[in-house]
Amino acid sequence: xxxxxxxxxxxxxxxxxxxxxxxxxxxxxxxxxxxxxxxxxxxxxxxxxxxxxxxxxxxxxxxxxxxxxxxxxxxxxxxxxxxxxxxxxxxxxxxxxxxxxxxxxxxxxxxxxxxxxxxxxxxxxxxxxxxxxxxxxxxxxxxxxxxxxxxxxxxxxxxxxxxxxxxxxxxxxxxxxxxxxxxxxxxxxxxxxxxxxxxxxxxxxxxxxxxxxxxxxxxxxxxxxxxxxxxxxxxxxxxxxxxxxxxxxxxxxxxxxxxxxxxxxxxxxxxxxxxxxxxxxxxxxxxxxxxxxxxxxxxxxxxxxxxxxxxxxxxxxxxxxxxxxxxxxxxxxxxxxxxxxxxxxxxxxxxxxxxxxxxxxxxxxxxxxxxxxxxxxxxxxxxxxxxxxxxxxxxxxxxxxxxxxxxxxxxxxxxxxxxxxxxxxxxxxxxxxxxxxxxxxxxxxxxxxxxxxxxxxxxxxxxxxxxxxxxxxx
Numbered sequence: 105x106x107x108x109x110x111x112x113x114x115x116x117x118x119x120x121x122x123x124x125x126x127x128x129x130x131x132x133x134x135x136x137x138x139x140x141x142x143x144x145x146x147x148x149x150x151x152x153x154x155x156x157x158x159x160x161x162x163x164x165x166x167x168x169x170x171x172x173x174x175x176x177x178x179x180x181x182x183x184x185x186x187x188x189x190x191x192x193x194x195x196x197x198x199x200x201x202x203x204x205x206x207x208x209x210x211x212x213x214x215x216x217x218x219x220x221x222x223x224x225x226x227x228x229x230x231x232x233x234x235x236x237x238x239x240x241x242x243x244x245x246x247x248x249x250x251x252x253x254x255x256x257x258x259x260x261x262x263x264x265x266x267x268x269x270x271x272x273x274x275x276x277x278x279x280x281x282x283x284x285x286x287x288x289x290x291x292x293x294x295x296x297x298x299x300x301x302x303x304x305x306x307x308x309x310x311x312x313x314x315x316x317x318x319x320x321x322x323x324x325x326x327x328x329x330x331x332x333x334x335x336x337x338x339x340x341x342x343x344x345x346x347x348x349x350x351x352x353x354x355x356x357x358x359x360x361x362x363x364x365x366x367x368x369x370x371x372x373x374x375x376x377x378x379x380x381x382x383x384x385x386x387x388x389x390x391x392x393x394x395x396x397x398x399x400x401x402x403x404x405x406x407x408x409x410x411x412x413x414x415x416x417x418x419x420x421x422x423x424x425x426x427x428x429x430x431x432x433x434x435x436x437x438x439x440x441x442x443x444x445x446x447x448x449x450x451x452x453x454x455x456x457x458x459x460x461x462x463x464x465x466x467x468x469x470x471x472x473x474x475x476x477x478x479x480x481x482x483x484x485x486x487x488x489x490x491x492x493x494x495x496x497x498x499x500x501x502x503x504x505x506x507x508x509x510x511x512x513x514x515x516x517x518x519x520x521x522x523x524x525x526x527x528x529x530x531x532x533x534x535x536x537x538x539x540x541x542x543x544x545x546x547x548x549x550x551x552x553x554x555x556x557x558x559x560x561x562x563x564x565x566x567x568x569x570x571x572x573x574x575x576x577x578x
Contacts (some may be wrong), residue, residue, distance in 0.1 A: 153192070372557050
């Protein structure tokens, strides 16, 4: 916990396991078991959306569109959700106070760094069939070669049919792989900076090497791959033009460490916070004082752009619908007041102090593994560029809420001042005038194909978000 003992005016941030109660330890194990299952089932933003909707509907949440069409009023305790493009999601539990009093929002993102398939990708060269790719988000390209990859995504037919595919997840299925240069011939490659050792255009994935037995075909291997896809999914080469296909690590998330204290898995930035927020919302009993809202958004890794990104009007438009269905009459002024009076935790991950790379961090202001959920007053780069920088008053409110609920938490910055930096969706929400602060789980190996998080930190994120939803403000 963040507060010092009454008999001591100094502050020491201790390992959370030294303060973990036996009751919390049991709940921590349960939360992490469910989280690992979710992480394994949600390897793309579409899958994260669909898995979240399953959990919401099982808990009694209903699609907001049902209320919109019939103009049915929403009352305290009503549970609703709104989808955007099958990728972004807003789930809401209506509170006792009018919406004008503001919402308590926890916002995370469900997209993750990956490798996308281009629109005209399939070609044959060197007696191999390959798919041309375009990486998505901030990756270290060399980490994505020679590892087993799975293909996830959808083909959308001109008649509107959606064909979902997943290849490489089941051990009985073939995996895909991107090659690397053997060290015997890599004299020139190893002289290059890490960022240039593997070029983006060389991240093409091998999908076949067996030709069809047809002498008339010129590209027999490519045709064989097309035939396999057509026989199983009914798609043609032209259908790649309206497809969204992603390469992700084929490995499943699992416990890590001899003491099983860690979770190793792909996409924990930021599905770890997304799941913790969603579970917290699902575990609220009855109607909270303020309307509770979880935002799970797309495109954060590339700037929150597009119709499903946080820079779109989806959140504002959905909030307007909530005003319309909770008020006697719609008012743009009520909407502005509702947004301005809201509180938000921008639930995104932070970097943990790594003793193997200690030189990039300033330890006393870095998040430490198993020291709890991380509160980040400001992020950005160097001179706080791109940061919304939460007010001291709001940070004090979160201190109060977390300490009252027994949440183990810490503060942390993303590396040394001049080292680099990063951003979240916080600034996009702060523009409404609401109080926003970053609050999430610390990771090791962020943006790598497999990331590490501490079970205690994951659980404390869930516990912190739940306390934030339940709190009625002073």
